[in-house]
Amino acid sequence: MTSDRITRKLSGEFGIGIAFILEFALFAFASPYFFTPDNLLNVSLQASITAIIAAGMTFVILTGGIDLSVGSLVAFAGIVATSLLKTGLPPAAGFAVAIVTGLAIGALSGAFAGFCITRFNIAPFIVTLATMTIWRGAAFVWTDGRPVWELPEGFAFLGTGRILAVPVPTIIMILTFIASHVMLTRTRFGRYVYAVGGNIEAARLAGIRTGRVLINVYILSGALAALSGILLASRMNSGQPNAGVAYELDVIAAVVVGGTSLSGGAGSIVGTFIGAMLIAVLRNGLNLLNVNSYVQQVIVGVVILLAVMLDQIRRKRK
Amino acid sequence: MEPLLAMQGIIKRYPGVLALSGVDFTLQAGEVNCLVGENGAGKSTLIKVLSGAIVRDAGSIRIEGNEAHLDSPADAQRLGIGVIYQDFKLVPALTVAENILLGTEPVVGRSPFIDRKGMDEKASAALGLLGEEIDTRSPVGHLSVAKQQMVEIAKALSRNVRILAMDEPTAPLTEWETANLFKVIRSLKDRGVGIIYISHRLEEIFEVGDRVTVLRDGAFVHACGINEIDRRGLIRKMVGRELENEYPRAVLARGTEILRIENLSSDRVSNVNLTLYRGEVLGLAGLVGAGRSELARLVFGADRRTGGRIFLDGKEIAPESPHEAIREGIGLLTEDRNRYGLIMQMSIRENISLSSLRAMLTGPFIDRRKEETAARQLSDDLRIKAPDTGVIVENLSGGNRQKVVLARWLNTKARVLIFDEPTAGIDVGVKYEIYTLINRLAREGIGVIVISSDLPELLGICHRVAVMCEGELTGIVEGTEATQETVMTYAHKNRR
């Protein structure tokens, strides 16, 4: 019985976990540089931006929704935050205002999308397709198409700094994933997210305020996209209106490879983490092996497909 | 002569559960063989093996003496096997006609285009056999459960079946529709169709059955002609022990008023006035479509009210959503557990605690231990058949799913509980326990309203029965004068 329960618990992330370990072993074998602390930390840094967004996206997809606006929010939140850094406030206050405002923009965008989805019953795909276009446009309008340069010193630390050799974005990513995992598995909100994704009408009749749950997942997704946008701006030491283009696709890929079902109700944060890492390690490994970047795209695409196929087969057999 | 169908030594294993452990089953042409047994006994599993929906681990299936290759639903259809599943397999977004003719759509001449008119005609014809008039162009998702059931049956009929299996077809139907269904069954019999009939309503077994086959815990227990056994004997074979009484009658101790509704109205309910007292079990009777579920949903804030007032313990409440109703202390066990009750991918435990998570918290976190304790307690009380409370609900048998929704509401500590078809699909043994439980709730001062299409059940457990017809309350019958006749008179009052 207990072994039964353990398989049940593991089965969600089992297949992808194995795939990840295999991939890891393969690259470690093929490239001597791959399995060095330097390189691994580098991979985590590279993965961090999309992985943080993927954590939020997991909540959205679990409810059966989708958030296409994250890539544009990365740019817009980055622009707003970097612009605010140049208002001449004392550094500490300036940083705080910039970051808080950046995050608030992400959250508000999510709240707006969630409101449209629940209040007017518009499909999430459509609503976030619209906000995606709006924020991308807004980023260009705000800056007139030019990057925001000459940021105060110290801001770059967020994106490029290290604490005990670990990149700051990596640390933020890990904290985000721990918090998201706890929220999803241990709180009422997390439980409601699964319930809404599993059967929204049954959830409503069980007394769950489904509209509120939906709005909250988009707020979370928006805020985490904005957080990534700020980290990216810091890493590039500038606000770029064309930052984060097509990130939504990488993010969705990570979530789906991690075993979360696009129809909602099933999946996990742990899966998303492994999914994001699997893709990042793949890119890194192929780089180390000097695989041409066009070929890389083909391989990444094939691996995404294989991972999802394996997952489907596993589900069928259960 | 070879039997129409002979299943032998059928074995089906699920992780941790042996659903069928070598079951034998035979069916003659033109007979109704009733399959009975407790919840989780393996009845539906046996039907699914026959329909090719699941693949058996071992055992043989012969049709008229020939080994049948039965590995997929397509095989079953080719062999003339039709199945009406316990949990319908209709496509909600498609129309009635599209569902009935799914996969067998008529085309215009030899073109690839669907013959719309032909479809409507064929669909109406199949529904006509059932004496049903349903708009063949309305989406199935908009129909009531009872109507959906009719569509499901029509779908099977439209395919010229030789063997027809019905898994609890009458669970959502009332007497009238049931009587209709029985007429259809008899005419199918006359045409030589063999019918497998599953039901937890034993009176039906004795009414339409020719033979009866009993399963218990996945094993074959008994088979005999329907005349060779009586109700008591059948129950004994099913549950493996003697059952004294089917309805525990609680002594009425009517207390103070707990719920009062005045002139409650919506587009499906008009001007209903009703008072519920502590200590009583109030029944709500009526035909399908009479507005009973709709009334319950209004009180529960699930649908929009157009008028009227609700008083709970003398204080007016105006729940705008189920969330608010639950906070006020009103609970509603909805009909149609699959559509409105359960989150299929969630475990038994998570489904039970879903409406009472607030009480399961330690700080901001759900306390697994509190949650598990409550879920374990309730699933033992209701005898939910599963290895543990972590099993996902999708893997439970129909009756056991119903127990899970029931458990959820028992866990909420509501002041008023409305049960819409609480015993749908539940076996006789557990039914008795649910009745006892309902009585206990009433005795503890909780206001209890029971909606049921099973009239003997309502009369057996309720102190008063309110009857509805076409959205109106047409009468209230008190304990002793409550008979099937009086209730039926009120139920037809507005009809002709």
Ligand SMILES: Nc1ncnc2c1ncn2[C@@H]1O[C@H](COP(=O)(O)OP(=O)(O)OP(=O)(O)O)[C@@H](O)[C@H]1O
């Ligand atoms: N997909 C599945 N995975 C695991 N166990 C299953 C699955 N389907 C059914 N079972 C188990 O098999 C057993 C038999 O189930 P089945 O649905 O045949 O019962 P039943 O006799 O139809 O009961 P009911 O009267 O409640 O409908 C049950 O214990 C059930 O939990």
Ligand SMILES: [Mg+2]
């Ligand atoms: Mg069943």
